[in-house]
Amino acid sequence: MTDSTPPFSWRSIILPAYLPTLLFSLGEGAIIPVIAVVATDRGASLALAGLIAAMLMVGELIGDLPAGWLVARIGERNAMIGAAMLAVVGVLIALAAPSTLALGIGVFLLGLATAVFGLARHAFLTSYVPEAVRARALSTLAGVFRAGWAVGPFIAAALIASTGSAEVVFWVLVASCFAVVVVLLLLPDPERVFGAARRARAASAGNDRTEGEIEADAASHGVFRAIVTHRGVLARIGSGIGLLAAIRASRTVILPLWAVSIGMPPETAALVIGVSATIDFALFYVSGHVMDRFGRLWSAIPGLVGLATGHLVLALTHDVPAADAWFTAVAVLFGVANGLSSGVILTLGADLAPKANPAPFLGAFRTIGDAGQAAAPLIVAGVTSAISIMAASATMGVLGLVGAAVLWRYIPRYVPRQRRPPTTGIGEPAGND
Numbered sequence: 001m002t003d004s005t006p007p008f009s010w011r012s013i014i015l016p017a018y019l020p021t022l023l024f025s026l027g028e029g030a031i032i033p034v035i036a037v038v039a040t041d042r043g044a045s046l047a048l049a050g051l052i053a054a055m056l057m058v059g060e061l062i063g064d065l066p067a068g069w070l071v072a073r074i075g076e077r078n079a080m081i082g083a084a085m086l087a088v089v090g091v092l093i094a095l096a097a098p099s100t101l102a103l104g105i106g107v108f109l110l111g112l113a114t115a116v117f118g119l120a121r122h123a124f125l126t127s128y129v130p131e132a133v134r135a136r137a138l139s140t141l142a143g144v145f146r147a148g149w150a151v152g153p154f155i156a157a158a159l160i161a162s163t164g165s166a167e168v169v170f171w172v173l174v175a176s177c178f179a180v181v182v183v184l185l186l187l188p189d190p191e192r193v194f195g196a197a198r199r200a201r202a203a204s205a206g207n208d209r210t211e212g213e214i215e216a217d218a219a220s221h222g223v224f225r226a227i228v229t230h231r232g233v234l235a236r237i238g239s240g241i242g243l244l245a246a247i248r249a250s251r252t253v254i255l256p257l258w259a260v261s262i263g264m265p266p267e268t269a270a271l272v273i274g275v276s277a278t279i280d281f282a283l284f285y286v287s288g289h290v291m292d293r294f295g296r297l298w299s300a301i302p303g304l305v306g307l308a309t310g311h312l313v314l315a316l317t318h319d320v321p322a323a324d325a326w327f328t329a330v331a332v333l334f335g336v337a338n339g340l341s342s343g344v345i346l347t348l349g350a351d352l353a354p355k356a357n358p359a360p361f362l363g364a365f366r367t368i369g370d371a372g373q374a375a376a377p378l379i380v381a382g383v384t385s386a387i388s389i390m391a392a393s394a395t396m397g398v399l400g401l402v403g404a405a406v407l408w409r410y411i412p413r414y415v416p417r418q419r420r421p422p423t424t425g426i427g428e429p430a431g432n433d
Contacts, residue, residue, distance in 0.1 A: 012128075013124075013125065013128070013129070013137065015183075015187055016124070016187055017121055017124055017125060017141065018140070018141065018144045019183055020080060020117075020121075020180045020183055020184055021117075021121055021141060021144045021145060021148075022144045022147055022148050023148070023176045023177075023179045023180045023183065024084065024087075024114075024117055024148070024176060024177065024180050025144065025145040025146075025147070025148025025149055025152070026147075026148035026151055026152050026155075026172070026176050027087075027148070027152065027172050027173030027174070027175065027176025027177060028087075028110070028114065028148065028149070028152065028173060028176075029148045029149030029150065029151065029152025029153060029277065030152035030153065030155050030156045030169050030172040030173065030176075031091075031110075031152070031156070031169050031170055031172065031173050032053075032056070032149070032152070032153075032252060032256075033152075033153050033156055033255075033256050033269065033270045033273050033274075034156055034160070034166040034167075034169050034256075034266070034270070035049075035052060035053045035056070035103070035107060035256070036049040036050065036052070036053050036253075036256040036257055036260060037166045037256065037260070037266050038094075038103060038166050038167055039052045039053070039100055039103055040260060041166065041167075042098060042099060042100050042103065043100065044100045045385075046257060046260065046261060046384060046389070047381050047382075047384050047385035048100065048381075049257065049260070050253055050257055050377055050380050050381035050384060051104075051377070051378070051381045052100060052103055052104045052107060053107070053252075053253050053256070053257075053377055054253065054374065054376075054377030054378050054380075054381060055104050055105075055107040055108040055111060056107050056108075056110060056111040056114070057111060057249050057370065057373035057374040057376070057377055058108060058111060058374045058378075059107070059108040059109060059110060059111015059112045059113075059114070059115065060111045060112070060114050060115045060118075060370040060373060060374065061111075061115075061367065061370040061371050061373065061374040062111075062112065062115075063111065063112040063113075063114070063115030063116060064115050064119065064363050064364075064366045064367040064370050065363050065364070065367055066115075066116075067079070067115045067116040067118075067119040067120075067363060067366075068119060068359045068360050068362065068363025068364070069363070070082075070116060071116070071119055071120050071123055071359050072359045072360070076120040076121075076123070076124055077184050077187075079116050079117075079120050080116070080117055080120050080180065080184055081180075081181050081184055081185070082116065083112075083113040083114070083115075083116035083117040083120075084113065084117070084177040084178075084180040084181050084184075085177070085181070086109055086110075086112060086113040086116075087109070087110050087113035087114075087173060087177050088173075088174050088177045088178070089109060090105070090106040090107065090108070090109030090110040090112075090113065091106055091110070091170045091171075091173050091174050092106075092174075093105050093106040093109065094106025094107065094170060095167060095170055110173075115366075115370065118366070119359065119362060119363060119366060121141060122138075122141075122346055122349065122350070122358075122362055122366070123358050123359040123362055125137050125138055125141060125346075125350070126349070126350040126353055126355070126358040126362065127355070127358060129350075132292070133292065134292070134347060134350055134351070135287075135288045135289075135291035135292040135296070135299075135343060135347045136285065136288035136289060136291075136292055137288070138288070138343040138346040138347045138350060139284050139285065139287045139288030139291065139342045139343025139344075139346075139347065140284060140285065140288060140343070141343065141346060142284055142287075142342040142343035142346060143281055143284025143285060143288075143342055143343070146277060146280045146281035146284055146338075146339070146342065147281050149277045149280070149281070150274060150277035150278040150280065150281040151274075152172070152274075152277075153270045153271070153273045153274035153277060154270075154271070154274045155169070155172055156169045156172070156270045156274075157267045157270035157271050157274065159172070160266055160267050160270065161267045166266060225360065227364045233352055233414055234364060234365065234368060236406075236410045236413075236414070237348060237352065237407075237410050237411070237414050237415075238365065238368035238369075239368075239406055240300075240403050240406035240407035240410060240411075241345055241348065241365070241368060241369050241372070241407075242368050242369060242371055242372035242375075242403075243304075243372055243399055243400065243402060243403025243406065244300065244303070244304055244341070244344070244345065244369075244372070244400075244403050244407070245345065245369040245370065245371075245372035245373045245376075246372035246373065246375055246376035246379075246396070246399060246400075246403070247304065247307045247308060247311065247376065247396055247397075247399060247400040247403065248307065248338060248373070249372065249373035249374075249376040249377055250311065250376040250377065250379075250380055250393075250396040251307060251310070251311075251334045251338070253376070253377040253380055254311070254314070254380055254389070254392070254393055254396070255269075255272075255273055255276070255327075255331060255334070256269060256273070257380070257384070257389060258314060258318075258327055258389065258393075259272075259273075259327065261318070261389050262318065262323045262324065262327060264324055264327065272327065272328050272331050273331060275328075275331065275332070275335070276331040276332060276334050276335035277335065278335070279332060279335030279336055279339060280334075280335040280336075280338045280339040280342070281339065282339060283335075283336065283339025283340055283342060284339060284342040284343065286339070286340070287299050287339065287340055287341060287342040287343055287344065288342070288343055288347075290340075291343070291344065291347055295411075295412075295415075296344060296347060296348055296351070296411050296415050297407070297408065297411045297412060299340060299341050299342075299343075299344045300341055300344045300348075300404075300407045300411060301404050301407065301408060302337065302340045302341065303337050303338060303340050303341020303344065304337075304341070304400050304401075304403050304404040304407065305337070305400070305401070305404050306333060306334075306336060306337025306338075306340065307334060307337045307338065307400050308396075308397045308398070308399075308400025308401045308403075308404065309333065309337075309397070310330045310333040310334050310337065310397075311393045311394065311396045311397035311400060312393070312394060312397035312398075313326065313329075313330050313333075314326070314327070314330050314390075314393040315390045315391070315393040315394035315397065316390075317330075318389065318390045345369050348365075348411070348415060349361075349362050349365040349366065350362075351415045352365065352414065352415070353365070376396060379392065379395060379396065380392045380393075380396065383395050
């Protein structure tokens with residue numbers, strides 16, 4: 001059979017994959033640091049503010065499986081347009097009523113939108129990027145997210161300083177989402193542009209079904225079939241990925257809460273978090289290069305150990321005289337550690353997913369990661385309420401070290417550096433259940 005897959009070009013994925021991602025993440029990055037601030041301004045306790053911030057991750061978790069169905073059924077572009085509009089609805093609900101309930105509902109809807117948006121990008125790059133540069137392409141996607149998260153807090157800090165209101169930052173997300181819709185409507189539909197590549201990869205994977213048959217299967221029960229068929233790898237690699245996602249999510253919640261707890265001014269906290277996000281962003285390509293050259297383990301373990309160490313350091317420095325300085329130092333460490341693991345979850349998902357129709361498996365895989373994302377802020381809020389924010393930080397640090405041990409054990413087994421020819425279509429070694 002002649003390989004009809006078009007030659008890969010980085011230019012071919014910049015506009016359809018990276019530009020909408022940058023716009024969406026810029027708006028999201030602006031509001032994430034101020035969610036806890038807005039919640040406390042509306043009368044929420046520190047624990048309730050953490051719970052409201054956690055609704056973003058809860059929405060992502062609940063949205064992952066439906067996102068796999070939606071992307072397969074209506075296509076990537078339509079799903080992303082719908083996600084952008086849902087995010088706008090969430091922001092408007094949060095602004096329409098000055099209550100913590102409205103804020104929580106709005107943040108939850110933003111989480112649903114983020115799930116659809118993220119899965120569409122992940123499936124697109126999994127299908128169309130060659131394995132030799134997969135980690136770099138996906139770490140670049142993660143880096144683009146980080147770029148938005150790096151710029152967003154600076155915009156938030158400037159708006160808060162000039163207006164004196166944290167809620168005005170929410171309009172940044174509205175503007176970003178409308179920009180996403182405009183870009184997606186002006187660009188050609190990626191599903192049509194790269195349809196030949198999808199069919200060629202399906203053929204090379206030994207799948208002789210038509211594209212319509214593939215989509216119909218995914219839209220009916222492909223996600224649940226993927227969960228049952230690949231439960232072994234999902235349980236093993238997935239548990240480590242869930243803990244990595246958890247400690248990443250913890251850092252995004254605990255830094256704003258910590259700033260409130262030690263009395264740091266909101267604009268100063270947003271500035272420090274912005275610096276951390278900038279460092280995080282600067283390392284994304286380094287992470288992809290390391291993964292492509294040395295293997296996925298060399299990105300996952302340093303990231304987990306660094307994030308765990310930062311949480312443990314925070315737990316010991318809350319009441320010291322230089323608490324602000326320690327907060328800043330840990331924020332920098334978080335940026336380095338998270339940057340060094342940029343794209344590792346996306347890349348492992350792509351390594352393990354069936355190449356012809358990745359969306360169902362990726363929906364299941366991302367659900368595990370987002371379960372960790374959703375659980376971590378709830379753990380932080382619960383332990384903070386029951387004991388203290390210091391105990392919550394220490395708990396997440398220990399969980400991060402456990403995650404490092406799990407991935408150290410299972411990444412070489414399921415995703416060895418020199419991969420053998422697949423025998424199951426999912427990247428599992430022969431003989432593994």
